[in-house]
Amino acid sequence: MVSYFGMLHVPLGLGGLTILEKQLHIKDLPPESKVNALVIIILLELGGTIWLLRSSMKQSKQSFNFMDFRLDDANGVRGWIATVFFGLSCIGIAMGITAVSLENTHGIMPDDSKDQIIKQMTSDNLVSEFSTFLVFCILIPSLEEIVYRGYLLQSMASRFGWQWAVLCSSFVFTVAHFDVLHAPTLFFVGCVLGAAYTWSGNLVSSLLIHSLYNALTIYGR
Numbered sequence: 001m002v003s004y005f006g007m008l009h010v011p012l013g014l015g016g017l018t019i020l021e022k023q024l025h026i027k028d029l030p031p032e033s034k035v036n037a038l039v040i041i042i043l044l045e046l047g048g049t050i051w052l053l054r055s056s057m058k059q060s061k062q063s064f065n066f067m068d069f070r071l072d073d074a075n076g077v078r079g080w081i082a083t084v085f086f087g088l089s090c091i092g093i094a095m096g097i098t099a100v101s102l103e104n105t106h107g108i109m110p111d112d113s114k115d116q117i118i119k120q121m122t123s124d125n126l127v128s129e130f131s132t133f134l135v136f137c138i139l140i141p142s143l144e145e146i147v148y149r150g151y152l153l154q155s156m157a158s159r160f161g162w163q164w165a166v167l168c169s170s171f172v173f174t175v176a177h178f179d180v181l182h183a184p185t186l187f188f189v190g191c192v193l194g195a196a197y198t199w200s201g202n203l204v205s206s207l208l209i210h211s212l213y214n215a216l217t218i219y220g221r
Contacts, residue, residue, distance in 0.1 A: 001152060001172070003056070008048045009176065016041035035131040042139040049143060053151050064158075066150035068202045080205035087196045087209040094188050095216065136218055141210035148173045148190065149197040149206050157198075166194035189213060 011019070020037055021029055029037065053066055148169050157165035170190030174183050189210075197206040 001147075004049060004052055004147065005176070008045050008052065012041050012045040012048075014178070016045075032125065032128045032131075035128050035135060038135045039131050039139070042135055042143060046139060046143045046146075049147060053146070062155065064154050066154060067146055068150065080200040080202070080208075083196045083200045083205040084208045084212075087192045087205065088212055090192050091189055091209065091213050092216075094185055094192075132218070133215075137211045137215045141207055141214060144173065145193070145197075145203050145207045145210055148176075149194060150203050153194055153197060162198050166191055166198060170194055 017029065017034060017037060020041075021027065050067070056062075057064075057066070152172060153165045153169040156168055160168070170187050170193075173190040173193075174186040177183075177186050179186060193206040193210055196209055197203060199205070
């Protein structure tokens with residue numbers, strides 16, 4: 001995980017756009033260019049992450065599948081559907097509590113708390129809207145579910161048990177966002193995603209919850 005943060009997440013996920021703007025000598029990329037660049041950056045991070053995790057598992061002789069998206073049977077399908085419904089219900093309640101909390105403690109209305117950069121990306125044109133959806137509702141959820149649930153949670157569960165693994169992986173998930181204001185919500189979301197993965201046994205349920213949650217935060221306000 002240290003290698004992932006140092007080699008991929010920090011330079012690409014957090015600093016990729018800044019590095020690109022400095023290389024191009026541009027103070028602030030236009031929204032369309034910014035979101036299209038994000039597609040490439042996140043794809044690079046995703047590809048590098050899969051390679052890094054596979055290499056790490058070979059060195060440590062671990063054998064679990066950190067990219068398990070299989071649905072084995074009808075019961076499995078019904079199970080992850082129920083898990084997704086329950087997870088989204090929990091997250092919906094958390095989003096409502098967060099919105100009220102932000103308004104009461106910081107004077108921020110729910111609509112005003114939306115990331116202004118994302119708002120610009122989604123309002124530019126159809127290409128930007130599609131790229132924004134691709135980045136925030138497909139690529140980033142896939143990347144984060146592979147890292148924090150598929151790999152980190154599983155590797156910790158073998159040593160500490162599932163309960164502690166869910167809590168610890170959710171803490172790392174929260175810290176990785178560098179967002180103090182929304183840290184409680186992120187931790188709760190991480191716990192829901194971890195529990196969904198634990199209950200269903202594959203990444204389909206947690207990925208769907210994560211993708212729908214991101215879509216709600218971007219388009220649902």
